[in-house]
Amino acid sequence: MKILLIEDEDDLRDVMKISLEKELFLIETASDFHTAAEKLETYDYDCILLDIMLPGGSGLTLLELLKEKGKHNSVIIISAKNSIDDKVRGLNLGADDYLTKPFHLAELTARVKSVIRRKQHDGQKIINIGNVKINLNERTVNVQSSALILNRKEFDILVYFASNKNRLINKTALAEHIWGDHADQSDDFEFIYSQIKNLRKKLKETDASIEIQAVYGIGYKLVVE
Amino acid sequence: MKLVNHTLSYLSIAFFIVLGVWATIFYANFLDEIYDSIDDGLENTKLLILERVATDTTLIHKTALLESNYAIREINATDALQYRDVYMDSTIYTINEQDYEPVRVLKSAFQVHGKYYELLIVSSMVEEDDLIEDLLYSIIWLYVILLISIMIINNILLRRIWRPFYAILDRLRNFRVESPELPAFSVTRVTEFNMLQESITTLLHRTVATFQSQKQFIENASHELQTPLAISINKLELLAEKQQHAEANLAEISSVIESLQRLTRLNKTLLLLSKIENRQFPEQTSVDFNQLLDHLAIALSDLADYKSVILSVHHRGRLTKRINEDLASIMLSNLIKNGILHNVEGGRIEIEVTDQGVTIENTSTLGTLDKSKIFERFYKGSNQKHSTGLGLAIVKSICDLYGYKLEYRYNGKHVFSITMAAS
Numbered sequence: 001m002k003i004l005l006i007e008d009e010d011d012l013r014d015v016m017k018i019s020l021e022k023e024l025f026l027i028e029t030a031s032d033f034h035t036a037a038e039k040l041e042t043y044d045y046d047c048i049l050l051d052i053m054l055p056g057g058s059g060l061t062l063l064e065l066l067k068e069k070g071k072h073n074s075v076i077i078i079s080a081k082n083s084i085d086d087k088v089r090g091l092n093l094g095a096d097d098y099l100t101k102p103f104h105l106a107e108l109t110a111r112v113k114s115v116i117r118r119k120q121h122d123g124q125k126i127i128n129i130g131n132v133k134i135n136l137n138e139r140t141v142n143v144q145s146s147a148l149i150l151n152r153k154e155f156d157i158l159v160y161f162a163s164n165k166n167r168l169i170n171k172t173a174l175a176e177h178i179w180g181d182h183a184d185q186s187d188d189f190e191f192i193y194s195q196i197k198n199l200r201k202k203l204k205e206t207d208a209s210i211e212i213q214a215v216y217g218i219g220y221k222l223v224v225e
Numbered sequence: 226m227k228l229v230n231h232t233l234s235y236l237s238i239a240f241f242i243v244l245g246v247w248a249t250i251f252y253a254n255f256l257d258e259i260y261d262s263i264d265d266g267l268e269n270t271k272l273l274i275l276e277r278v279a280t281d282t283t284l285i286h287k288t289a290l291l292e293s294n295y296a297i298r299e300i301n302a303t304d305a306l307q308y309r310d311v312y313m314d315s316t317i318y319t320i321n322e323q324d325y326e327p328v329r330v331l332k333s334a335f336q337v338h339g340k341y342y343e344l345l346i347v348s349s350m351v352e353e354d355d356l357i358e359d360l361l362y363s364i365i366w367l368y369v370i371l372l373i374s375i376m377i378i379n380n381i382l383l384r385r386i387w388r389p390f391y392a393i394l395d396r397l398r399n400f401r402v403e404s405p406e407l408p409a410f411s412v413t414r415v416t417e418f419n420m421l422q423e424s425i426t427t428l429l430h431r432t433v434a435t436f437q438s439q440k441q442f443i444e445n446a447s448h449e450l451q452t453p454l455a456i457s458i459n460k461l462e463l464l465a466e467k468q469q470h471a472e473a474n475l476a477e478i479s480s481v482i483e484s485l486q487r488l489t490r491l492n493k494t495l496l497l498l499s500k501i502e503n504r505q506f507p508e509q510t511s512v513d514f515n516q517l518l519d520h521l522a523i524a525l526s527d528l529a530d531y532k533s534v535i536l537s538v539h540h541r542g543r544l545t546k547r548i549n550e551d552l553a554s555i556m557l558s559n560l561i562k563n564g565i566l567h568n569v570e571g572g573r574i575e576i577e578v579t580d581q582g583v584t585i586e587n588t589s590t591l592g593t594l595d596k597s598k599i600f601e602r603f604y605k606g607s608n609q610k611h612s613t614g615l616g617l618a619i620v621k622s623i624c625d626l627y628g629y630k631l632e633y634r635y636n637g638k639h640v641f642s643i644t645m646a647a648s
Contacts, residue, residue: 009452015459022466080451102455102489105462153527168466170479172486179527191531217476218465 001116002026004045006036006062007078008054012101016049019105020112022167033057040066045073046119047112050095052079052086060086063093074115078103104173110163129162130209130224143206153178154199161212161222171219196220228387229379237372248364252357260329263348264312267331270295270346271310278337285342290317295346300334305341308334317347327352389413393422400429402436440503447496454492458485487613494615497555498602501622506549514544514553515578521558522576525565534568534587536561542580546645548627556623559616560585560641567591567639582629582644593635600631 003025007013010031017027028045030036033056040048040062048066052059059077066073075095079086087098096115099108117125117136125136133142139155141148150158156178161169175192200212209225226234274295278284290296300308311332316325327350334343389411396408407429410422465478500506518538529536546553564574564587572588598604600621603614620641624631630644 009456011456012452012459015456015463018463019459080448080455101451102458102485105459168462170462170465170482172483179524191528194531195527215475216472218479218482 001046002028002043003047003049003112004028004030004036004039004043005049006030006054006059007049007051008032009051015105016108019109023109023113025112031055033062036062037065040071040073041069044071047074047076047116049108049112050075050077052077052081052090060089060093063090063095067094072119074119076111076115104170104176106160106164106167106169106173107177109167110160110177113163127159127162129165129222132162132203132208132210134159134162143203143208146206148202148206148208150199150202153195154202157195157199161220162210165222165224168215168221169219174219229376229383232383233372233376233379236375240368240371244364244368248360252360256351256353256356259351260312263329263350264331267312267329267346267348270348271331271333271344274344274346275335278335278342282338285337290345290347294348295344298343298345300341300343302341305334305336305343308332308343314350315347326350386415389415389418390421393418393425397425402432407433440499443499444496447492447499450492451489454485454489458482458489461485491613491615494613494619498615498619498622501552501619501626504626506552506626508549509547510550511545512548512550512553514546514557514583515540517553518557518576518578518583521554521561525558525561528562529565529574532565532568533570534565534572534574536565536574536576538576538578540578542578544578544580544583544645546627552623552626556620556643557583557585559620560643563587563616564589564639564641582642584640584642586638586640589639591639594633594639596633599633 001024003020005013005016005020005027007016007029008031013029013031017029020027025047028039028043030039033054036050036054037057050059050062054062059079063075063077066075072094076097076099077086077090077095078099078101080101090098096118097111099111117127127134127136131144132148135141136159139152141150141155141158157174160174160177171192178192178195196212196214203210203212211223211225213221213223215221274284274297278297285297285299287293287295287297311330313330313332315328315330317328318324319326328347329350331346331348332343333346334341336342393410396410400408407426410426413419413422461478461482465475465482522536522538526536561574561576564585567587567589568574569588569590574585574587577584577586600617602618604617605614621631623629624643628646632642632644634640634642
């Protein structure tokens with residue numbers, strides 16, 4: 001899987017690159033409009049991470065360029081501006097998702113995997129992890145051959161963890177991903193514990209080979225046994 | 226006090242003084258002239274009498290005034306020789322008025338056929354008190370009429386002259402610093418008004434420019450903060466992954482990440498507030514509040530369950546308004562979240578929707594809150610360490626934006642109500 005990371009901020013580009021490389025993606029980077037335009041012209045990517053404000057031009061122009069060339073790459077816009085206008089324009093120009101800075105690395109990974117999955121042509125979107133099979137279209141989970149019944153939030157949490165296998169997940173990142181804007185202001189995100197507790201119990205009961213481990217102070221981590 | 230009445234009050238004092246002084250001087254001159262003319266008349270009469278006395282001696286025996294205006298009395302020579310003509314004021318009883326009336330008297334002495342006589346001539350005088358009274362009334366009338374006419378003229382004239390001024394006032398009243406349009410003034414015939422307009426226009430230009438740059442600054446500052454925040458948080462997340470075996474380090478990293486996230490939330494919230502206040506949420510849709518509240522109740526149920534708070538929505542009426550959907554959601558969820566976070570274990574939140582608005586009532590450990598402060602930015606009623614102190618300020622600014630009435634009262638429970646005018 002090849003990803004083009006277009007971001008002018010060196011430090012941010014570096015951490016994003018390191019984090020995505022941990023997921024075994026092949027990362028190429030561009031730090032300005034012209035380099036990005038050249039690379040887009042020459043190569044094909046499975047996913048493009050696109051900053052809107054770039055030296056030399058707007059990321060939205062790059063999107064238009066892609067559209068003109070008839071390239072159907074998955075694009076995630078990464079912007080410091082949480083502007084509805086930009087969002088709407090970006091999505092209209094063919095972007096698949098929109099991520100506002102600052103974001104959590106786990107969120108970035110989940111989004112990248114999600115847009116890549118969406119572009120795959122195998123019809124059934126399935127994540128296999130250990131002996132657990134997650135069917136994203138039908139929203140069902142099977143451990144070996146038996147079904148694991150999860151409520152909506154438990155399912156979302158499991159998918160998020162599966163997208164960030166072996167990665168440390170900050171509890172705020174998880175709360176924001178599952179509960180969205182309603183998570184802010186809530187003290188300590190303690191309320192996510194009960195959901196996680198249930199999910200862990202269910203995984204254990206069905207002898208799943210994956211485990212959600214609590215990492216002291218910071219959050220959780222999904223490990224495959 | 227209106228300007229028109231203000232000038233009138235000064236004019237009334239000025240007129241009072243001017244007319245008073247004028248009346249006094251006029252009266253003195255007038256009286257002087259009267260005395261002068263009466264005294265002349267008396268003198269003339271004296272000469273006529275003296276002329277006749279020389280030829281007609283019968284006149285000498287006319288010792289009483291009676292119907293005529295003179296009397297003659299014989300006096301001794303010593304008195305007569307010392308005699309000087311005297312004009313004096315006196316009174317005389319008049320039959321018609323049945324009162325003593327003022328008269329002017331000339332006393333003189335003359336010699337005829339070797340005998341000395343005293344001559345007394347009277348002439349009726351103006352009654353001074355009557356004169357003063359008449360004059361006073363005339364002056365009062367003049368004063369009143371002057372004031373009334375000035376008032377009328379002022380009202381008509383000033384109102385007309387000041388019309389451009391009121392137009393300026395009106396434009397200024399409708400001026401909003403966040404609106405990109407500056408009020409347009411039309412050129413008037415009065416130089417001062419044109420100068421005023423020019424000054425105001427310059428001032429407004431400067432104000433709007435300052436406001437815009439401040440706004441831009443807040444927005445840019447917030448945006449510029451996002452990238453370093455992103456870098457810091459993400460680097461720490463990577464660092465945490467490297468350090469996973471050292472628990473103490475992880476806890477440290479985690480607390481730094483949490484602080485950065487608080488900063489992120491604060492930054493986003495400030496940006497949201499400034500956007501609301503700059504009316505940057507132009508899209509409006511018809512929002513069904515009954516439906517919205519049901520959705521929010523579900524979305525916030527995890528938080529409520531965790532806090533062991535029972536959340537219930539009562540639909541007493543249908544409420545649909547044109548509003549930006551995101552803002553409607555933020556407005557209500559902030560109030561509900563507030564109600565959950567400041568609740569007691571096993572407490573309740575009752576949400577009531579009527580045709581008029583929404584009321585959110587919650588039990589709490591806190592007593593009555595300071596009504597004047599709770600909607601202020603960064604006001605924290607309790608020491609909730611994760612609260613930004615901006616939640617209610619946002620609710621307030623959304624309500625202000627749409628002209629909703631936001632009220633708080635305490636009746637053992639905290640009650641927040643949003644009243645929306647009929648759509």
